[in-house]
Amino acid sequence: MxxxxxxxxxxxxxxxxxxxxxxAGPAPTCLISGKEKPASVCAAHTKTISATCFICHxxxxxxxxxxxxxxxxxKDYLVTAMREFRDGKRESTVMQKYALGxxxxxxxxxxxxxxxxx
Amino acid sequence: MTLHRRDFLKIxxxxxxxxxxxxxxxxxxxSKPHVVVVGAGFGGATCAKYLRLxxxxxxxxxxxxxxxxxxxxxxxxxxxxLRNMDDLTKxxxxxxxxxxxxxxxxxxxxxxDWRVVTTRRGKKIAYDRLVLAPGIEFMTDLVxxxxxxxxxxxxxxxxxxxxxxxxxxxxxxxxxxxxxxxIASPPPPGRCVSGPYERASLVAHYFKxxxxxxxxxxxxGHIDVVSKGPMFKAAWKxxxxxxxxxxxxxxxxxxxxxxxxxxxxxxxxxxxxxxxxPKQRAGxxxxxxxxxxxxxxxxxxxxxxxxxxxxxxxxxVLGDSVATNxxxxxxxxxxxxxxxxxxxxxxxxGREPDPYPVIGSTSYSATSDHTAGPIAVVMRHDPEKGTYVxxxxxxxxxxxxxxxxEYNKAWFEHxxxxxxx
Ligand SMILES: Cc1cc2nc3c(=O)[nH]c(=O)nc-3n(C[C@H](O)[C@H](O)[C@H](O)COP(=O)(O)OP(=O)(O)OC[C@H]3O[C@@H](n4cnc5c(N)ncnc54)[C@H](O)[C@@H]3O)c2cc1C
Numbered sequence: 001m002x003x004x005x006x007x008x009x010x011x012x013x014x015x016x017x018x019x020x021x022x023x024a025g026p027a028p029t030c031l032i033s034g035k036e037k038p039a040s041v042c043a044a045h046t047k048t049i050s051a052t053c054f055i056c057h058x059x060x061x062x063x064x065x066x067x068x069x070x071x072x073x074x075k076d077y078l079v080t081a082m083r084e085f086r087d088g089k090r091e092s093t094v095m096q097k098y099a100l101g102x103x104x105x106x107x108x109x110x111x112x113x114x115x116x117x118x
Numbered sequence: 119m120t121l122h123r124r125d126f127l128k129i130x131x132x133x134x135x136x137x138x139x140x141x142x143x144x145x146x147x148x149s150k151p152h153v154v155v156v157g158a159g160f161g162g163a164t165c166a167k168y169l170r171l172x173x174x175x176x177x178x179x180x181x182x183x184x185x186x187x188x189x190x191x192x193x194x195x196x197x198x199x200l201r202n203m204d205d206l207t208k209x210x211x212x213x214x215x216x217x218x219x220x221x222x223x224x225x226x227x228x229x230x231d232w233r234v235v236t237t238r239r240g241k242k243i244a245y246d247r248l249v250l251a252p253g254i255e256f257m258t259d260l261v262x263x264x265x266x267x268x269x270x271x272x273x274x275x276x277x278x279x280x281x282x283x284x285x286x287x288x289x290x291x292x293x294x295x296x297x298x299x300x301i302a303s304p305p306p307p308g309r310c311v312s313g314p315y316e317r318a319s320l321v322a323h324y325f326k327x328x329x330x331x332x333x334x335x336x337x338x339g340h341i342d343v344v345s346k347g348p349m350f351k352a353a354w355k356x357x358x359x360x361x362x363x364x365x366x367x368x369x370x371x372x373x374x375x376x377x378x379x380x381x382x383x384x385x386x387x388x389x390x391x392x393x394x395x396p397k398q399r400a401g402x403x404x405x406x407x408x409x410x411x412x413x414x415x416x417x418x419x420x421x422x423x424x425x426x427x428x429x430x431x432x433x434x435v436l437g438d439s440v441a442t443n444x445x446x447x448x449x450x451x452x453x454x455x456x457x458x459x460x461x462x463x464x465x466x467x468g469r470e471p472d473p474y475p476v477i478g479s480t481s482y483s484a485t486s487d488h489t490a491g492p493i494a495v496v497m498r499h500d501p502e503k504g505t506y507v508x509x510x511x512x513x514x515x516x517x518x519x520x521x522x523x524e525y526n527k528a529w530f531e532h533x534x535x536x537x538x539x
Contacts (some may be wrong), residue, residue: 055480060533
């Protein structure tokens with residue numbers, strides 16, 4: 001009985017997934033970690049990697065304390081800052097360690113996210 | 119499982135049972151899915167908030183027994199006299215504004231087949247997905263005499279912030295100059311590895327000013343000062359020479375609060391103030407749900423992309439309760455919560471969750487009233503390996519300094535705002 005119910009749930013979810021894809025035609029895709037994925041996967045990825053910065057830089061990058069804010073910063077400024085942190089061209093306490101953990105395309109995506117916040 | 123199906127049918131009647139059976143259909147037709155989150159700490163509160171921010175169509179119920187949140191981060195600052203309890207006591211008042219339904223209660227049972235949570239006050243709450251973020255519980259029975267000592271108020275952990283934080287501070291204030299403060303920490307893994315070393319540093323800072331003949335003996339279940347070792351050792355030498363004795367590989371097995379003797383595997387130590395952090399495991403509700411299922415039965419394995427239990431569908435686990443190679447910190451719990459929230463949004467909308475989430479792990483520790491230092495590591499999920507992989511380039515600062523003391527304060531403000539604000 002329980003197993004049947006679980007299977008029903010899985011079936012419902014699968015149906016939904018195919019239903020959505022079918023309705024939208026060939027869904028737009030994106031490249032993530034070398035794999036082609038629905039564009040929604042990359043959008044979700046950008047959302048959460050940007051949100052990892054909130055803990056230090058403030059929710060949505062809006063700072064009320066000593067760590068500088070990121071919200072509304074110029075996109076190119078942010079990308080350049082990340083590259084310079086990574087390459088050790090700009091001094092930092094933690095940012096080199098963070099910059100080394102993300103890729104160039106992630107810098108771009110995160111920078112676009114914060115640049116768009118008013 | 120405390121709720122048996124038979125009892126449930128008796129209590130709930132056929133109407134609710136039918137609506138429960140219809141739940142998957144609800145989600146599939148995209149009426150409002152319901153997520154129940156247990157525990158409004160760094161994991162649970164963050165997850166509830168971001169679920170609502172990222173998909174207002176999702177209904178969120180957050181179960182938490184406490185009126186207020188007591189932050190463990192900064193609690194060592196209170197114990198060392200740098201801050202007071204008010205500074206780390208935070209309100210839950212902003213969460214309902216996000217559309218989160220707060221239930222002041224304790225979850226005591228989970229029926230994972232019927233997808234119902236039972237609370238201490240007898241509520242039965244149905245869920246489409248359940249997020250468990252209860253933090254830790256202590257395995258006090260591993261230290262002989264601990265329970266008696268704790269009941270007598272003579273043995274404290276102060277490893278959940280709140281009354282014990284204040285009690286420990288009071289005992290240190292009452293301790294005569296020349297006294298001995300014993301702080302014992304368990305072998306890994308446990309909540310906040312660097313916490314005992316920060317605590318020793320800040321208590322030493324207090325002793326140095328007010329009780330300079332006093333001593334701190336650390337009985338450490340770790341093989342060394344395993345987190346930020348060079349930073350702590352340098353600070354102890356510079357600021358508190360001769361005051362802190364660190365004794366590694368020295369697990370406590372017994373405590374006698376009447377004679378105030380702490381016994382480790384190797385020695386007896388006479389103390390004036392006793393702070394023993396026992397070994398920990400995932401909160402009891404995880405056991406009730408059947409997800410406290412690692413080989414030792416203490417932590418909860420999860421799928422790293424969704425934080426769903428691999429064995430109990432629709433139950434997700436966050437924060438310190440998770441069986442993982444990530445440090446058990448507020449910073450990591452907050453990050454995990456966002457990844458779980460984003461995955462739930464994708465799942466409820468019939469899309470694939472991101473298989474490659476990234477987690478940043480940082481903790482700041484103070485070494486005095488004006489110096490602190492961070493550790494920073496980025497970890498990326500590898501779905502093939504089924505684990506998070508530490509990226510090269512991370513690590514700890516070799517010494518504490520003033521700028522990081524300022525950044526540490528900014529970190530407090532921002533993580534509280536991000537979790538509860
Ligand atoms: C001294 C000390 C200092 C620390 N400093 C730092 C630091 O500087 N930086 C850092 O990143 N981390 C730090 N930490 C670690 C951090 O506090 C924890 O890792 C973090 O709190 C874990 O979050 P969580 O959501 O898993 O649990 P918690 O934050 O403990 O939240 C769990 C919540 O669940 C509730 N709950 C439990 N069971 C139930 C139930 N059955 N029903 C309903 N509610 C329930 C509890 O009341 C609690 O509110 C420190 C810890 C200590 C002890």
